Amino acid sequence: MFGKGILTGLGITFRHIVDSFAADRRRGFGKNRYLPEGKEHTGPVPGWITVQYPEEKLQLPENFRFYPVLIKDDETGADWCTACGICARVCPPQCIWIVRAKKDDGKPEPRPEQFFIDTTICMQCGYCAEYCPFDAIKMDHRYEYSTLERTVSGIHDKERLTVFQSYYAQTHPRAAAAEKAVRDEKEAKKAKGGRASKEEKPAAAPAAH
Amino acid sequence: MTMQKVTNVSPAPMTVATPLKDVNAVAAKVNEQFPGAASVDGGSLIVERAQSVPVARLLRDDPSLGVDYLEDITSVDWPDRFDVVYNMYNTTRQEGPLRMKVKADKADPVVPSLVPVHPGANLMEREVYDLMGVKFDGHPNLKRVLLWEGFNGHPLRKDWKEAYFEEEKKPYDQRWPDGKLVRAEDRVPYKDNIVLPPGFDPSKYTAPGEDNVTLVDADALKKGEIRSDTLVINMGPQHPSTHGVFRMRLRLEGERIVDLQPVCGYLHRNHEKIGERNAWLMNMPYTDRLDYVSSMANNFAYAIAVEKLLPTVKVPERAEYLRVIMAEFTRIANHFFALGQLLSDMGAFFTPMLYGIEEREWILDLFEMSSGARMMCNYLRFGGVAKDPPDEFWPLANKLVNDRLERAIDRFDELIAQNEIVLSRAQNVGVLSRADALAFGTVGPVLRASGVPYDVRRAEPYSIYDRFDFSIPVGTVGDVYDRYLVRIAEMRESLKILRQAIKDIPGGQQYNADPAMIYGGPKGWQLKVPKGEVYGRAENPKGSLGFYLVSDGGTNPYRYHIHAPSYVNIGALNVMCKGQTVADVVIITGSLDIVLGELDR
Numbered sequence: 001m002f003g004k005g006i007l008t009g010l011g012i013t014f015r016h017i018v019d020s021f022a023a024d025r026r027r028g029f030g031k032n033r034y035l036p037e038g039k040e041h042t043g044p045v046p047g048w049i050t051v052q053y054p055e056e057k058l059q060l061p062e063n064f065r066f067y068p069v070l071i072k073d074d075e076t077g078a079d080w081c082t083a084c085g086i087c088a089r090v091c092p093p094q095c096i097w098i099v100r101a102k103k104d105d106g107k108p109e110p111r112p113e114q115f116f117i118d119t120t121i122c123m124q125c126g127y128c129a130e131y132c133p134f135d136a137i138k139m140d141h142r143y144e145y146s147t148l149e150r151t152v153s154g155i156h157d158k159e160r161l162t163v164f165q166s167y168y169a170q171t172h173p174r175a176a177a178a179e180k181a182v183r184d185e186k187e188a189k190k191a192k193g194g195r196a197s198k199e200e201k202p203a204a205a206p207a208a209h
Numbered sequence: 210m211t212m213q214k215v216t217n218v219s220p221a222p223m224t225v226a227t228p229l230k231d232v233n234a235v236a237a238k239v240n241e242q243f244p245g246a247a248s249v250d251g252g253s254l255i256v257e258r259a260q261s262v263p264v265a266r267l268l269r270d271d272p273s274l275g276v277d278y279l280e281d282i283t284s285v286d287w288p289d290r291f292d293v294v295y296n297m298y299n300t301t302r303q304e305g306p307l308r309m310k311v312k313a314d315k316a317d318p319v320v321p322s323l324v325p326v327h328p329g330a331n332l333m334e335r336e337v338y339d340l341m342g343v344k345f346d347g348h349p350n351l352k353r354v355l356l357w358e359g360f361n362g363h364p365l366r367k368d369w370k371e372a373y374f375e376e377e378k379k380p381y382d383q384r385w386p387d388g389k390l391v392r393a394e395d396r397v398p399y400k401d402n403i404v405l406p407p408g409f410d411p412s413k414y415t416a417p418g419e420d421n422v423t424l425v426d427a428d429a430l431k432k433g434e435i436r437s438d439t440l441v442i443n444m445g446p447q448h449p450s451t452h453g454v455f456r457m458r459l460r461l462e463g464e465r466i467v468d469l470q471p472v473c474g475y476l477h478r479n480h481e482k483i484g485e486r487n488a489w490l491m492n493m494p495y496t497d498r499l500d501y502v503s504s505m506a507n508n509f510a511y512a513i514a515v516e517k518l519l520p521t522v523k524v525p526e527r528a529e530y531l532r533v534i535m536a537e538f539t540r541i542a543n544h545f546f547a548l549g550q551l552l553s554d555m556g557a558f559f560t561p562m563l564y565g566i567e568e569r570e571w572i573l574d575l576f577e578m579s580s581g582a583r584m585m586c587n588y589l590r591f592g593g594v595a596k597d598p599p600d601e602f603w604p605l606a607n608k609l610v611n612d613r614l615e616r617a618i619d620r621f622d623e624l625i626a627q628n629e630i631v632l633s634r635a636q637n638v639g640v641l642s643r644a645d646a647l648a649f650g651t652v653g654p655v656l657r658a659s660g661v662p663y664d665v666r667r668a669e670p671y672s673i674y675d676r677f678d679f680s681i682p683v684g685t686v687g688d689v690y691d692r693y694l695v696r697i698a699e700m701r702e703s704l705k706i707l708r709q710a711i712k713d714i715p716g717g718q719q720y721n722a723d724p725a726m727i728y729g730g731p732k733g734w735q736l737k738v739p740k741g742e743v744y745g746r747a748e749n750p751k752g753s754l755g756f757y758l759v760s761d762g763g764t765n766p767y768r769y770h771i772h773a774p775s776y777v778n779i780g781a782l783n784v785m786c787k788g789q790t791v792a793d794v795v796i797i798t799g800s801l802d803i804v805l806g807e808l809d810r
Contacts, residue, residue, distance in 0.1 A: 005628040016564075089734070127491075
């Protein structure tokens with residue numbers, strides 16, 4: 001019969017409307033489906049209404065990555081970064097600048113004096129976090145960075161980049177725990193063998209979290 | 210209304226040693242006919258410049274060789290010469306590759322054009338001319354294709370430096386550790402960064418396609434005197450149905466297409482030059498940006514190409530499975546998206562598109578969970594994957610594969626496949642014959658819809674594809690509708706692979722806890738790749754994505770060339786569109802499923 005194909009398609013569309021309506025009704029209209037703490041959901045929820053951003057936000061998976069952040073110790077407030085520069089070298093668009101701190105006598109110190117990331121060219125690949133030997137640079141979950149100009153606020157300096165380790169442990173609970181286990185193991189080995197050089201040690205001992 | 214169906218074929222994977230594998234035998238065969246024309250060097254067939262066209266014809270027509278498929282043409286700039294490299298295959302016996310090389314002079318590089326033998330060489334030779342400056346003698350339309358005529362020089366030559374040039378290779382030293390920000394545009398301000406070729410006056414420049422527009426006389430039209438003048442119109446670059454900034458220059462006779470020339474390069478960013486200055490690992494996130502709808506599959510193609518150059522690399526079993534799972538999910542996501550757009554082009558506005566996107570969202574959730582990004586995944590590494598997926602990955606993946614996607618594909622197919630409007634618009638429109646599909650070197654679903662059962666996963670099995678049971682859907686007519694059907698059938702085959710892979714995946718180490726599982730470990734970013742050249746390719750959703758890589762033993766590729774499926778597929782647009790109407794061009798382009806990030810590179 002001519003027109004059967006069109007009617008079949010319309011039937012599917014109609015069923016879709018009814019299903020969405022039923023899904024909304026089951027849940028109760030007007031209720032937030034995408035709660036910020038959103039326990040129920042990953043993936044699209046059927047219904048007539050989409051995410052009411054910014055009131056509602058999708059829950060992010062732990063691995064989600066946006067711009068990098070620098071980790072500082074909760075107790076001492078010291079940076080974990082040693083200004084070794086691996087992140088700056090591995091960065092594909094080369095958007096990281098580091099100024100290494102100097103002691104009074106002019107000798108370099110394993111600590112960054114300044115740390116810049118040009119987020120206007122950062123491609124969010126996550127290599128810096130992946131290859132940092134000190135767990136000192138991590139990919140962050142915050143993604144709201146809209147600005148009105150691109151020259152000044154796109155450059156994140158050390159102050160803007162730095163977060164407490166506890167913040168990272170909160171956003172990435174599993175990764176933080178796994179990294180801590182590796183660090184503890186290394187620490188234990190070092191205490192036993194005692195042959196690790198001083199240069200390779202983080203500026204501050206990892207905090208207990 | 211006739212029922213059109215795709216047939217599923219399962220050619221056996223290539224196992225026996227084949228004639229094409231022995232380059233010496235091929236060279237001997239060539240030398241029988243053309244004495245002294247061919248020699249062998251490093252696994253490639255070196256052909257004398259003057260003889261390259263007859264040799265290519267012999268390779269194609271000799272039944273024992275049957276090299277009917279010229280997949281890729283590229284070139285390498287050596288200190289003393291240019292090499293033009295042809296990667297060719299036999300599609301009937303699924304053999305290959307045969308790498309043919311023709312040497313060209315450094316001062317005035319000219320080689321014969323292979324267009325008379327393989328019409329698909331047209332666009333690829335233009336690209337080589339444009340980016341490397343090798344001229345092709347006998348080419349019908351040797352003009353720049355990705356860059357405009359006002360571009361000075363040929364950017365892929367080693368002595369060419371771009372306007373914001375900093376250093377030969379990354380990592381750049383001057384960006385570290387000084388700490389002072391200097392923007393590239395401040396170093397070379399606007400206008401100082403533009404160099405025009407000698408004798409080029411931009412004020413007198415007319416872009417191709419704009420030079421011969423004939424305006425129809427309005428009075429004559431009214432009186433009915435008009436006898437359909439040829440009219441040249443430009444479709445795009447800002448046209449919703451070109452799927453990006455892509456222009457088609459149509460020559461019309463009334464509403465019928467007489468000639469169609471694709472004009473591209475609006476999104477060109479010299480990806481290959483960037484890639485040659487990047488370290489090997491740095492290219493991985495850049496490949497995400499090629500075909501941004503299927504970044505996992507791009508990563509896959511690049512990873513296997515580089516791994517071919519690394520003799521010691523051994524990919525763990527679990528990582529192989531993860532790679533296949535991600536690549537097949539990508540295929541489903543891409544085909545949903547592509548078909549949604551195709552149907553949207555046909556006038557089924559956004560309903561099928563959104564139904565497709567809904568399923569794609571679920572798959573992107575999986576990608577986000579495991580890699581951290583929905584589109585720019587950057588998930589594969591040499592010798593493995595970046596991270597093991599989290600625990601919540603598997604329930605969702607199981608649910609999608611065993612339950613949801615099957616129904617979604619059925620519903621999507623039922624929604625539109627028998628729709629009378631779709632049938633009348635898509636059947637017998639944009640027909641690409643089997644012979645043309647091969648001659649133009651088309652790839653992927655476009656090639657298979659024309660009846661060639663050629664799939665890289667079977668023809669040149671990579672990773673662990675030889676373990677899975679799946680077949681290759683093949684069309685019969687080669688029209689737009691066949692391309693639709695082939696994509697639907699391919700999604701079902703992907704589901705079949707996914708079911709097997711998810712069932713069989715071995716447990717294993719959590720790769721993220723031990724970075725040493727990735728090839729090179731924590732020092733992997735400084736990876737040095739042994740000297741050599743390779744053409745590695747993978748069956749991407751859009752077709753075979755190939756990487757031709759030359760390493761000089763350093764931390765950067767000496768040559769990094771991409772065979773982009775979208776780019777070669779538009780080469781066949783002209784034959785598909787001839788005789789069709791303007792409205793059909795829209796859906797024919799839609800059925801090719803092009804992505805401009807990959808087309809323009």
